[in-house]
Amino acid sequence: MPDVIRNGAVTPDAWTFVGLGEGFDAAAPLPTGAIVVPLAAWQAQREALLARNESIGVWLAPADDAEALRGDLGRLALIAVQFPKFTDGRGYSTAVLLRRAGYQGELRAFGDLGRDQLFYLSRVGFDAFALREREDLAGAIASLRDFHETYQGSINQPAPLFRRRETAGTTR
Amino acid sequence: MYRYDNYDHSIVADRVAQFRDQTRRYLAGQLTDDEFRPLRLQNGLYIQRQAPMLRVAVPYGMLSSEQLRMLAHIARKYDRGYGHFTTRQNIQYNWPKLEEVPDILADLASVEMHAIQTSGNCIRNITTDHFAGVAPDEHVDPRVLAEILRQWSTFHPEFAFLPRKFKIALSGSDQDRAATLLHDIGLHAVRNESGELGLRVIVGGGMGRTPIIGHVVRDFLPWREMLTYCEAVLRVYNRHGRRDNLYKSRIKILVKALGPQEFTRQVEAEWEFGKGSPSVLTDAEYERIAKHFTRPAYELLPALDPFYVEALADSRAFTKWTERNVHAHQVDGYASVTLSLKKTGLPPGDATAEQMDFVAGLADRYSFGELRVSHEQNLILADVRKRDLFALWLEAKSQGLATPNIGLLTNIVCCPGGDFCSLANAKSIPIAEAIQRRFDDLDYLHDIGELDLNISGCMNSCGHHHVGHIGILGVDKNGAEWYQVSIGGDQGNDAALGHVIGPSFAASQMPEVIEKLIDTYVDVRTEEERFIDTVKRLGVAPFKARVYGSREAVHA
Numbered sequence: 001m002p003d004v005i006r007n008g009a010v011t012p013d014a015w016t017f018v019g020l021g022e023g024f025d026a027a028a029p030l031p032t033g034a035i036v037v038p039l040a041a042w043q044a045q046r047e048a049l050l051a052r053n054e055s056i057g058v059w060l061a062p063a064d065d066a067e068a069l070r071g072d073l074g075r076l077a078l079i080a081v082q083f084p085k086f087t088d089g090r091g092y093s094t095a096v097l098l099r100r101a102g103y104q105g106e107l108r109a110f111g112d113l114g115r116d117q118l119f120y121l122s123r124v125g126f127d128a129f130a131l132r133e134r135e136d137l138a139g140a141i142a143s144l145r146d147f148h149e150t151y152q153g154s155i156n157q158p159a160p161l162f163r164r165r166e167t168a169g170t171t172r
Numbered sequence: 173m174y175r176y177d178n179y180d181h182s183i184v185a186d187r188v189a190q191f192r193d194q195t196r197r198y199l200a201g202q203l204t205d206d207e208f209r210p211l212r213l214q215n216g217l218y219i220q221r222q223a224p225m226l227r228v229a230v231p232y233g234m235l236s237s238e239q240l241r242m243l244a245h246i247a248r249k250y251d252r253g254y255g256h257f258t259t260r261q262n263i264q265y266n267w268p269k270l271e272e273v274p275d276i277l278a279d280l281a282s283v284e285m286h287a288i289q290t291s292g293n294c295i296r297n298i299t300t301d302h303f304a305g306v307a308p309d310e311h312v313d314p315r316v317l318a319e320i321l322r323q324w325s326t327f328h329p330e331f332a333f334l335p336r337k338f339k340i341a342l343s344g345s346d347q348d349r350a351a352t353l354l355h356d357i358g359l360h361a362v363r364n365e366s367g368e369l370g371l372r373v374i375v376g377g378g379m380g381r382t383p384i385i386g387h388v389v390r391d392f393l394p395w396r397e398m399l400t401y402c403e404a405v406l407r408v409y410n411r412h413g414r415r416d417n418l419y420k421s422r423i424k425i426l427v428k429a430l431g432p433q434e435f436t437r438q439v440e441a442e443w444e445f446g447k448g449s450p451s452v453l454t455d456a457e458y459e460r461i462a463k464h465f466t467r468p469a470y471e472l473l474p475a476l477d478p479f480y481v482e483a484l485a486d487s488r489a490f491t492k493w494t495e496r497n498v499h500a501h502q503v504d505g506y507a508s509v510t511l512s513l514k515k516t517g518l519p520p521g522d523a524t525a526e527q528m529d530f531v532a533g534l535a536d537r538y539s540f541g542e543l544r545v546s547h548e549q550n551l552i553l554a555d556v557r558k559r560d561l562f563a564l565w566l567e568a569k570s571q572g573l574a575t576p577n578i579g580l581l582t583n584i585v586c587c588p589g590g591d592f593c594s595l596a597n598a599k600s601i602p603i604a605e606a607i608q609r610r611f612d613d614l615d616y617l618h619d620i621g622e623l624d625l626n627i628s629g630c631m632n633s634c635g636h637h638h639v640g641h642i643g644i645l646g647v648d649k650n651g652a653e654w655y656q657v658s659i660g661g662d663q664g665n666d667a668a669l670g671h672v673i674g675p676s677f678a679a680s681q682m683p684e685v686i687e688k689l690i691d692t693y694v695d696v697r698t699e700e701e702r703f704i705d706t707v708k709r710l711g712v713a714p715f716k717a718r719v720y721g722s723r724e725a726v727h728a
Contacts, residue, residue: 087210087293089333093410096330100445114203116194116211123329147186149179151323152399152451154330159450160399161179161323162457 003137004108005118005129008144010137013130015057015078017110036080039064042072050075059110062090066097073103081126083111092124099125099155115140119147125155173234173542174319174464176284183326184281187288191215192274199271214294214332216287217273220594226265226273227290228280232300232318232342233261233545237532240543242283244528250276255528257513257521259585259636260339261299261545262290266592288326293334295325295406300342301349302546305465306508306554308500312344312361312369316462317398320453324399331406335413335421338406339378346665351547353377353386353667354639356423357405362392369395375405375435376427379633383669384424387432389439396453400446404439412438468540468555473505476558483562490565492618493576498561507558509539511551511568512575512583516608519601520586521549530571538564547636548585550578581623581690582608585636589629589646590653596629598646598653603627603682610683611690620690623703624663639663641704642689643670644682655682659689659715660707673716685719692718 004013018030019038026040030049036057042049049056057078058069069079079098081091095107109121110130118129122144131140153160159167176184191211198208212218216227228243235243243263247255250272251265258264268276280286289296298321300314301307321340325331331338341350344361352358358374370392377386393401409423412430427435446452484491499508511531514520523531531551535543538560539553546552551573556564568574577583584607587593589600604627611617626640630647637643643658654676661670677685692715693703707715 086207087333088415089293089331090411090415092330092333093407096407114207116203116207120327120329120332146190147183147327149182149186150329151183151326152328153449162454162460163450165179165460166454166456 002130002133004110005131005137005141005144006106007127008141010141017059017080019059034077036078039068043068046072057106060091060094062088062094064094066094066101069098069103070101073098073101073105076103076105078106078108078128079103080108080110080130083109083113083117086112086114086117092120095121095124095126096155115143118143119145123150123154123156173236174231174315174461180284180323181281184284184286184288187215187286187327188274188277188281191277195271195274210292210333212273213292214289215273215277216290217268217270218291218594220266220592223267224270224273225592226268226276226287227258228263228265228285228287229290229297230261230263230285230545231322232298232304232315233302233547234315235543235545236283237535237541237543239283239285240528240532240535242279242285244525244532246276246279247525247528249279253526254522254524256519256588257523257545257549257551259547259549259587259634260297261302261547262297263545264588266588291337292332293336293338294332295328295334295338295340298322298325298340298342299350299355299547301345302544302552303349303499303508303554304344304544305467306501306503306506307345307347307349308502309346310344310502311346311363313462313465314342314344314350314361315465316458317344317359317361317371317395318342319461319464320398320457321402324402330403331410334406334410335415336418336423338409338423340402348664348667349547351636351639351663351667354379354383354636354663355386357402358386359398361395364392371395371398373401373405375439376424376432377667378422378424379636379638380422381419381631382422382424383633383638384428385667385669386424387427387435389432389436395458397443397447398453399451400449401439401443403451404443404446407442408435408438467503468542470503470506470555471557473503473557473559475504477505480558480561487562489576490562492614493565493574494561495618496576496578496580497574501555503555505558507556507561509553509556509561509564509568510546510578511553511573512577513550513573514577514583514608515572515575516582516612517605518572519588519591520584520604523551527571527573531573534564534567548578548583550583576614577617579622579624580617581611581620581625581686582617583624584608585624585626585640587627587629587634589627589635593629593634595632596646597631597648598629598655599679600627600629600635600644600646603644603646603655603679606679606683607686610687620694621702624661625686626661636663637661638669639667640670641702641707642686647676649676653679655679657685657689657719659712660704662704671712673712674720688719689715 026044055077059080108128360372373390374386590596628635658670
């Protein structure tokens with residue numbers, strides 16, 4: 001299984017993603033172990049999955065509404081947001097909505113992503129990243145620090161620069 | 173004007189380093205074309221017909237003379253000695269080398285400039301009134317809020333991959349000189365009855381393939397909530413805007429599909445989360461930015477300067493220039509001056525490196541070292557003593573910058589068109605030139621009076637043809653270049669979209685078509701009427717009859 005960047009380091013990944021191919025049946029039997037299921041499968045088999053007493057993750061496609069998980073945020077060890085194309089930016093708002101709703105677990109971005117997306121992804125609340133296969137993960141980590149400062153508030157730093165500037169009592 | 177502090181410098185320097193590394197990885201084959209494209213676009217870099225094109229941001233149109241000299245330097249060092257000022261107050265270079273762009277960005281950073289988000293599906297350069305801070309009809313200097321918006325939108329992490337580009341314009345005066353009704357978000361800075369500052373919020377305007385006048389979604393937004401409200405609008409758009417069809421992906425289509433009421437309801441519901449958040453603006457931040465936009469050290473001058481009055485009496489040519497290119501100012505004894513980049517025979521909006529250096533000198537000597545770019549693609553010296561106008565005119569004339577045509581037919585707004593742009597269906601610059609040549613009689617031009625003629629080489633409408641009193645649109649018909657003509661468009665408070673008068677024309681017919689439109693107007697106008705007024709009074713019919721009359725006779 002490919003490694004992921006998690007909390008700023010390259011780490012192995014124990015999760016198995018289910019239903020990434022076309023034509024997945026949400027009601028089909030699911031494998032055991034640490035699995036990440038599509039939203040539709042979670043909605044169809046929620047009770048059975050919770051009864052397993054295992055770590056469960058859900059992955060969201062770009063059009064999926066984060067609101068659908070609102071009642072379950074405390075029960076999920078992983079929410080993964082899919083980026084089939086890195087130019088489709090809906091997942092950034094999905095992350096904001098999940099963190100705003102109080103989700104504390106691992107929030108992973110996966111799909112057609114490279115190091116050049118890491119900085120923005122980390123700002124909107126993602127703390128784990130599964131990049132394109134050919135990306136050099138060790139090198140990519142540096143891009144989490146592409147910028148030393150940011151103007152606007154976001155999830156990883158809710159205070160915009162103008163608030164921090166005021167607190168520091170300095171304009172440098 | 174706004175000056176960078178260490179935070180701003182650090183952010184722009186990090187961007188230069190980031191783009192240098194991205195360019196290196198692209199040239200080394202580590203980034204594919206598809207992966208690199210959005211990265212370069214968000215630094216203003218297009219790949220065009222002849223060469224790359226680099227669009228440099230001029231935030232809300234403000235430039236210092238030092239910055240303009242750097243733009244001249246870049247034109248000389250990395251390009252072919254000129255640049256093109258755009259309808260969104262930016263400047264474009266048509267011949268840079270891809271591998272040199274990081275060096276250009278570094279040079280720009282040294283004078284507090286950049287090319288950040290001048291293209292791509294993100295929040296673009298914030299635009300505003302080119303007479304901000306000096307216009308007599310102004311209630312609020314929009315530049316403070318524009319700078320706050322610039323900072324907030326710069327590298328906004330959530331809105332870098334929107335369905336499509338997103339443009340915000342701001343106005344703070346009676347007359348809207350920033351086309352706010354034709355932007356994704358238009359903001360009017362207003363004061364309510366208690367004198368509190370707020371914003372009228374307009375969403376979903378735009379030109380392009382489906383031109384739409386924006387809808388007012390909120391009449392009075394307290395200014396401190398400007399960022400939280402814009403974030404709510406953008407979040408609704410980012411989540412629900414169409415991504416399946418390029419031509420239906422702007423926010424105007426979403427507003428239309430949901431209906432302005434339902435769209436507004438969704439925005440207001442989303443805004444509930446932003447209210448009271450740390451993103452609510454503070455008085456301290458407003459004051460910090462406002463300190464950069466204090467008035468320059470104006471002298472106490474009489475409203476009428478005797479030397480100026482005498483020069484008017486002496487020189488008819490000077491008087492003509494002041495009638496068109498000199499504008500009223502808030503302060504007695506001062507005026508604003510438009511330096512026309514619309515001299516016949518030169519591409520509208522183009523300036524050579526020598527002209528840029530020269531204008532920088534004019535700004536230093538006559539206007540506190542600052543100038544503006546207007547969305548009509550001219551340069552403006554905002555703070556000139558009336559007593560200096562005659563000397564300034566003589567100097568500007570010597571460099572071909574004193575064509576007295578602001579607001580007139582030959583002040584053509586024009587995109588680069590098929591000569592440069594890979595999106596264009598047809599050339600636009602030669603059409604502009606042919607029309608300018610047909611109307612080269614200054615007296616006749618002044619007699620025709622106020623007329624906005626706008627030309628776009630394709631539906632993307634960078635030349636704002638929809639809102640030209642006369643609009644010309646280049647279209648492709650089986651591989652040949654044709655031109656569709658509309659009349660009745662307008663910008664400002666009475667923003668209106670033009671009506672197409674009929675079948676399109678070949679390039680060679682265009683001067684004659686425009687001449688017939690003007691002849692019709694001259695024949696039927698009342699004494700006080702501008703061209704646009706006559707069109708509004710009589711409709712398209714008489715103009716159409718004149719233009720197509722002979723043609724139909726031939727066909728019959």
